[in-house]
Amino acid sequence: MTSITRIAGRPDIATIIDWAAAEGWNPGLDDAGVFWASDPDGYHVLEINGELAAAISLVRYGRNYAFLGFYMVHPQWRGQGLGWTLWQSVLNGFAGQTIGLDGVIAQQENYRKSGFAYAHANYRFGGVPNCAAPKNKEIVAIDGGLTDAVSAYDSGFNPEPRSSFIRAWLGLCASRQGMAWIVDGRIAGYGVVRECRQGYKIGPLFAETAEIADGLFQSLAAEAGDKPVFLDIPGPNATARGLCERYGLTPVFETARMYRGPAPELPLDRIFGITTFELG
Numbered sequence: 183m184t185s186i187t188r189i190a191g192r193p194d195i196a197t198i199i200d201w202a203a204a205e206g207w208n209p210g211l212d213d214a215g216v217f218w219a220s221d222p223d224g225y226h227v228l229e230i231n232g233e234l235a236a237a238i239s240l241v242r243y244g245r246n247y248a249f250l251g252f253y254m255v256h257p258q259w260r261g262q263g264l265g266w267t268l269w270q271s272v273l274n275g276f277a278g279q280t281i282g283l284d285g286v287i288a289q290q291e292n293y294r295k296s297g298f299a300y301a302h303a304n305y306r307f308g309g310v311p312n313c314a315a316p317k318n319k320e321i322v323a324i325d326g327g328l329t330d331a332v333s334a335y336d337s338g339f340n341p342e343p344r345s346s347f348i349r350a351w352l353g354l355c356a357s358r359q360g361m362a363w364i365v366d367g368r369i370a371g372y373g374v375v376r377e378c379r380q381g382y383k384i385g386p387l388f389a390e391t392a393e394i395a396d397g398l399f400q401s402l403a404a405e406a407g408d409k410p411v412f413l414d415i416p417g418p419n420a421t422a423r424g425l426c427e428r429y430g431l432t433p434v435f436e437t438a439r440m441y442r443g444p445a446p447e448l449p450l451d452r453i454f455g456i457t458t459f460e461l462g
Contacts, residue, residue, distance in 0.1 A: 187271045190225035198237045201254050203379050210376040211357045219350035228268040235259040236268045241461050244342025249462035250283040280443030284459040290438050298440040303417035305436050311429035313403040321401050324360030335369040339388050341446035361401050363394045375402040381410030387455025392421045395454040414456040422454040
Protein backbone atom coordinates (compact mmCIF):
# COMPACT_ATOMS: atom_id res chain seq x y z
CA MET A 183 0.00 0.00 0.00
CA THR A 184 1.51 3.30 -1.12
CA SER A 185 0.28 6.50 0.50
CA ILE A 186 1.13 10.13 -0.24
CA THR A 187 -0.17 13.45 1.05
CA ARG A 188 -0.38 16.39 -1.33
CA ILE A 189 -2.15 19.67 -2.04
CA ALA A 190 -5.46 18.96 -3.74
CA GLY A 191 -5.93 19.92 -7.36
CA ARG A 192 -9.03 21.62 -8.73
CA PRO A 193 -10.62 18.30 -9.86
CA ASP A 194 -10.13 16.90 -6.34
CA ILE A 195 -12.37 19.61 -4.88
CA ALA A 196 -15.38 18.23 -6.72
CA THR A 197 -14.70 14.79 -5.24
CA ILE A 198 -14.29 16.23 -1.74
CA ILE A 199 -17.58 18.10 -2.04
CA ASP A 200 -19.30 14.91 -3.19
CA TRP A 201 -17.98 13.26 -0.02
CA ALA A 202 -19.43 16.14 2.00
CA ALA A 203 -22.79 15.65 0.30
CA ALA A 204 -22.71 11.95 1.20
CA GLU A 205 -22.13 12.95 4.85
CA GLY A 206 -25.29 15.08 4.77
CA TRP A 207 -23.52 18.46 4.71
CA ASN A 208 -25.63 19.63 1.74
CA PRO A 209 -23.07 21.71 -0.20
CA GLY A 210 -24.01 24.40 -2.70
CA LEU A 211 -24.23 23.61 -6.38
CA ASP A 212 -21.39 25.99 -7.27
CA ASP A 213 -19.31 25.67 -4.11
CA ALA A 214 -16.35 23.90 -5.72
CA GLY A 215 -15.20 26.85 -7.81
CA VAL A 216 -15.81 29.35 -5.03
CA PHE A 217 -13.97 27.34 -2.40
CA TRP A 218 -11.06 26.76 -4.74
CA ALA A 219 -10.78 30.47 -5.57
CA SER A 220 -10.62 31.37 -1.88
CA ASP A 221 -7.25 29.61 -1.40
CA PRO A 222 -5.99 27.16 -4.06
CA ASP A 223 -3.30 25.92 -1.67
CA GLY A 224 -5.71 25.35 1.20
CA TYR A 225 -6.97 21.87 0.34
CA HIS A 226 -5.06 18.67 1.10
CA VAL A 227 -5.61 15.00 0.38
CA LEU A 228 -4.08 11.65 1.25
CA GLU A 229 -3.95 9.07 -1.52
CA ILE A 230 -3.72 5.31 -1.26
CA ASN A 231 -2.46 3.63 -4.42
CA GLY A 232 -3.49 6.69 -6.41
CA GLU A 233 -7.03 6.94 -4.99
CA LEU A 234 -8.27 9.66 -2.63
CA ALA A 235 -8.65 8.27 0.89
CA ALA A 236 -8.78 11.36 3.14
CA ALA A 237 -9.16 15.12 2.86
CA ILE A 238 -8.83 18.27 4.92
CA SER A 239 -8.89 22.00 4.19
CA LEU A 240 -7.03 24.78 5.95
CA VAL A 241 -7.96 28.00 4.21
CA ARG A 242 -5.94 31.07 5.16
CA TYR A 243 -7.48 34.48 5.70
CA GLY A 244 -4.77 37.10 6.10
CA ARG A 245 -1.52 36.46 7.98
CA ASN A 246 -2.84 35.31 11.33
CA TYR A 247 -5.99 33.27 10.80
CA ALA A 248 -7.10 30.13 8.99
CA PHE A 249 -10.22 27.98 9.02
CA LEU A 250 -10.22 24.19 9.02
CA GLY A 251 -12.88 22.12 7.31
CA PHE A 252 -13.65 19.17 5.03
CA TYR A 253 -11.94 16.78 7.47
CA MET A 254 -13.10 13.44 6.09
CA VAL A 255 -11.94 9.90 5.42
CA HIS A 256 -13.60 7.85 2.71
CA PRO A 257 -15.65 5.03 4.33
CA GLN A 258 -13.45 2.41 2.65
CA TRP A 259 -10.39 3.66 4.56
CA ARG A 260 -11.75 4.54 7.99
CA GLY A 261 -10.30 3.11 11.18
CA GLN A 262 -6.72 2.98 9.89
CA GLY A 263 -5.40 6.30 11.19
CA LEU A 264 -5.23 7.93 7.77
CA GLY A 265 -7.21 10.98 8.81
CA TRP A 266 -4.90 11.54 11.76
CA THR A 267 -1.86 11.22 9.50
CA LEU A 268 -3.21 13.89 7.16
CA TRP A 269 -4.30 16.07 10.09
CA GLN A 270 -0.81 16.09 11.57
CA SER A 271 0.85 16.69 8.22
CA VAL A 272 -1.25 19.78 7.53
CA LEU A 273 -1.51 21.34 10.99
CA ASN A 274 2.15 20.88 11.87
CA GLY A 275 2.94 23.32 9.09
CA PHE A 276 0.66 25.99 10.51
CA ALA A 277 2.05 27.10 13.85
CA GLY A 278 1.61 30.36 15.70
CA GLN A 279 -1.62 31.52 14.08
CA THR A 280 -5.21 31.05 15.19
CA ILE A 281 -7.19 28.27 13.52
CA GLY A 282 -10.98 28.05 13.70
CA LEU A 283 -13.30 25.14 12.94
CA ASP A 284 -16.90 24.06 13.32
CA GLY A 285 -16.76 20.58 14.83
CA VAL A 286 -19.48 17.98 14.93
CA ILE A 287 -20.27 16.69 18.40
CA ALA A 288 -18.61 13.30 17.86
CA GLN A 289 -15.22 14.87 17.07
CA GLN A 290 -15.05 17.67 19.62
CA GLU A 291 -13.02 15.72 22.18
CA ASN A 292 -10.47 14.82 19.50
CA TYR A 293 -10.17 18.49 18.55
CA ARG A 294 -9.54 19.39 22.18
CA LYS A 295 -6.66 16.92 22.25
CA SER A 296 -5.13 18.88 19.38
CA GLY A 297 -5.30 22.17 21.27
CA PHE A 298 -8.70 23.48 20.15
CA ALA A 299 -10.90 25.16 22.75
CA TYR A 300 -14.68 25.46 22.71
CA ALA A 301 -16.00 28.96 21.98
CA HIS A 302 -19.75 28.52 21.42
CA ALA A 303 -22.36 26.32 19.79
CA ASN A 304 -23.69 26.81 16.28
CA TYR A 305 -27.03 25.48 15.06
CA ARG A 306 -28.37 24.70 11.62
CA PHE A 307 -32.06 25.52 11.25
CA GLY A 308 -34.14 24.45 8.28
CA GLY A 309 -37.67 24.63 6.96
CA VAL A 310 -39.91 26.09 4.27
CA PRO A 311 -40.57 29.73 5.20
CA ASN A 312 -42.57 30.59 2.05
CA CYS A 313 -41.40 34.18 2.18
CA ALA A 314 -42.27 36.93 -0.27
CA ALA A 315 -39.63 39.55 -0.98
CA PRO A 316 -40.48 42.72 0.96
CA LYS A 317 -41.08 45.91 -1.02
CA ASN A 318 -38.25 47.86 0.51
CA LYS A 319 -36.14 50.24 -1.52
CA GLU A 320 -33.28 49.89 0.95
CA ILE A 321 -32.76 46.24 -0.08
CA VAL A 322 -30.79 45.96 -3.33
CA ALA A 323 -29.24 43.13 -5.28
CA ILE A 324 -25.47 43.02 -4.96
CA ASP A 325 -23.74 43.62 -8.28
CA GLY A 326 -20.13 44.21 -9.24
CA GLY A 327 -20.34 47.86 -8.24
CA LEU A 328 -21.06 46.90 -4.61
CA THR A 329 -18.44 44.16 -4.23
CA ASP A 330 -15.74 46.36 -2.68
CA ALA A 331 -18.17 47.92 -0.21
CA VAL A 332 -19.59 44.53 0.79
CA SER A 333 -16.08 43.13 1.24
CA ALA A 334 -15.17 46.06 3.50
CA TYR A 335 -18.36 45.58 5.53
CA ASP A 336 -17.73 41.83 5.78
CA SER A 337 -14.28 42.42 7.29
CA GLY A 338 -15.92 43.64 10.49
CA PHE A 339 -17.43 40.19 11.07
CA ASN A 340 -14.31 38.06 10.63
CA PRO A 341 -10.91 37.76 12.31
CA GLU A 342 -9.12 38.78 9.09
CA PRO A 343 -10.32 40.37 5.85
CA ARG A 344 -11.26 37.77 3.24
CA SER A 345 -11.65 39.78 0.06
CA SER A 346 -10.61 36.95 -2.29
CA PHE A 347 -13.26 34.69 -0.80
CA ILE A 348 -15.97 37.36 -0.85
CA ARG A 349 -15.32 38.22 -4.49
CA ALA A 350 -15.76 34.56 -5.37
CA TRP A 351 -18.76 34.14 -3.03
CA LEU A 352 -20.55 37.07 -4.62
CA GLY A 353 -19.73 35.94 -8.15
CA LEU A 354 -22.77 36.20 -10.35
CA CYS A 355 -24.23 32.82 -11.27
CA ALA A 356 -27.67 31.34 -11.56
CA SER A 357 -27.46 29.39 -8.28
CA ARG A 358 -26.74 32.27 -5.88
CA GLN A 359 -27.90 35.80 -5.13
CA GLY A 360 -26.56 38.46 -2.77
CA MET A 361 -28.67 41.23 -1.24
CA ALA A 362 -27.56 44.30 0.72
CA TRP A 363 -29.42 46.78 2.91
CA ILE A 364 -28.29 50.32 2.07
CA VAL A 365 -28.93 53.30 4.35
CA ASP A 366 -27.73 56.72 3.20
CA GLY A 367 -25.28 55.08 0.84
CA ARG A 368 -23.85 52.86 3.58
CA ILE A 369 -24.20 49.09 3.89
CA ALA A 370 -26.06 48.15 7.07
CA GLY A 371 -26.32 44.44 6.35
CA TYR A 372 -25.98 41.85 3.64
CA GLY A 373 -26.65 38.21 2.90
CA VAL A 374 -26.27 35.58 0.22
CA VAL A 375 -28.59 32.71 -0.72
CA ARG A 376 -27.36 29.79 -2.78
CA GLU A 377 -28.96 26.70 -4.21
CA CYS A 378 -27.74 23.47 -2.63
CA ARG A 379 -28.13 19.74 -3.20
CA GLN A 380 -31.25 20.08 -1.06
CA GLY A 381 -33.05 23.40 -1.02
CA TYR A 382 -31.18 26.65 -0.37
CA LYS A 383 -28.78 27.98 2.25
CA ILE A 384 -28.56 31.55 3.44
CA GLY A 385 -25.09 32.59 4.52
CA PRO A 386 -23.73 34.90 5.51
CA LEU A 387 -26.46 37.02 7.06
CA PHE A 388 -24.84 39.99 8.78
CA ALA A 389 -26.90 42.96 9.94
CA GLU A 390 -26.78 45.96 12.24
CA THR A 391 -30.27 45.35 13.63
CA ALA A 392 -32.84 42.59 13.95
CA GLU A 393 -35.16 44.51 11.61
CA ILE A 394 -32.51 44.58 8.88
CA ALA A 395 -31.73 40.89 9.37
CA ASP A 396 -35.43 40.07 9.10
CA GLY A 397 -35.90 42.05 5.89
CA LEU A 398 -32.83 40.55 4.27
CA PHE A 399 -33.88 37.05 5.32
CA GLN A 400 -37.28 37.49 3.69
CA SER A 401 -35.73 38.81 0.51
CA LEU A 402 -33.20 35.98 0.31
CA ALA A 403 -35.62 33.23 1.31
CA ALA A 404 -38.02 34.37 -1.41
CA GLU A 405 -35.47 33.08 -3.93
CA ALA A 406 -36.17 29.54 -2.66
CA GLY A 407 -39.87 29.57 -3.48
CA ASP A 408 -41.46 26.55 -1.84
CA LYS A 409 -38.16 24.72 -1.26
CA PRO A 410 -36.41 24.30 2.11
CA VAL A 411 -34.16 27.06 3.43
CA PHE A 412 -31.28 26.46 5.85
CA LEU A 413 -29.63 29.03 8.10
CA ASP A 414 -26.62 28.38 10.37
CA ILE A 415 -26.68 30.61 13.42
CA PRO A 416 -24.29 31.21 16.34
CA GLY A 417 -25.83 29.87 19.52
CA PRO A 418 -25.27 33.05 21.58
CA ASN A 419 -27.43 35.11 19.20
CA ALA A 420 -30.90 34.56 20.67
CA THR A 421 -32.38 37.05 18.20
CA ALA A 422 -31.20 34.89 15.29
CA ARG A 423 -32.91 31.89 16.87
CA GLY A 424 -36.09 33.96 17.17
CA LEU A 425 -35.86 34.83 13.47
CA CYS A 426 -35.64 31.15 12.57
CA GLU A 427 -38.59 30.24 14.77
CA ARG A 428 -40.66 33.12 13.39
CA TYR A 429 -40.40 31.68 9.89
CA GLY A 430 -40.96 28.05 10.86
CA LEU A 431 -37.34 26.87 10.72
CA THR A 432 -36.44 24.13 13.23
CA PRO A 433 -33.07 22.77 14.45
CA VAL A 434 -31.33 20.26 12.16
CA PHE A 435 -27.99 19.70 13.90
CA GLU A 436 -25.40 21.34 16.12
CA THR A 437 -21.69 22.07 15.79
CA ALA A 438 -19.14 23.74 18.03
CA ARG A 439 -17.04 26.71 17.00
CA MET A 440 -13.58 25.96 18.34
CA TYR A 441 -10.24 27.75 18.09
CA ARG A 442 -6.62 26.81 18.45
CA GLY A 443 -4.85 29.95 19.50
CA PRO A 444 -6.39 33.20 20.76
CA ALA A 445 -10.11 33.25 20.03
CA PRO A 446 -11.18 36.32 18.04
CA GLU A 447 -13.80 38.67 19.40
CA LEU A 448 -16.60 38.61 16.85
CA PRO A 449 -19.88 40.60 16.92
CA LEU A 450 -22.06 37.53 17.40
CA ASP A 451 -25.09 39.70 18.16
CA ARG A 452 -24.93 40.95 14.55
CA ILE A 453 -24.14 37.59 12.97
CA PHE A 454 -27.55 36.17 12.08
CA GLY A 455 -26.16 33.59 9.68
CA ILE A 456 -22.71 32.00 9.45
CA THR A 457 -21.26 31.99 5.96
CA THR A 458 -20.40 28.29 5.82
CA PHE A 459 -19.38 25.59 8.28
CA GLU A 460 -16.62 24.51 5.85
CA LEU A 461 -14.82 27.87 5.46
CA GLY A 462 -16.07 29.92 8.38
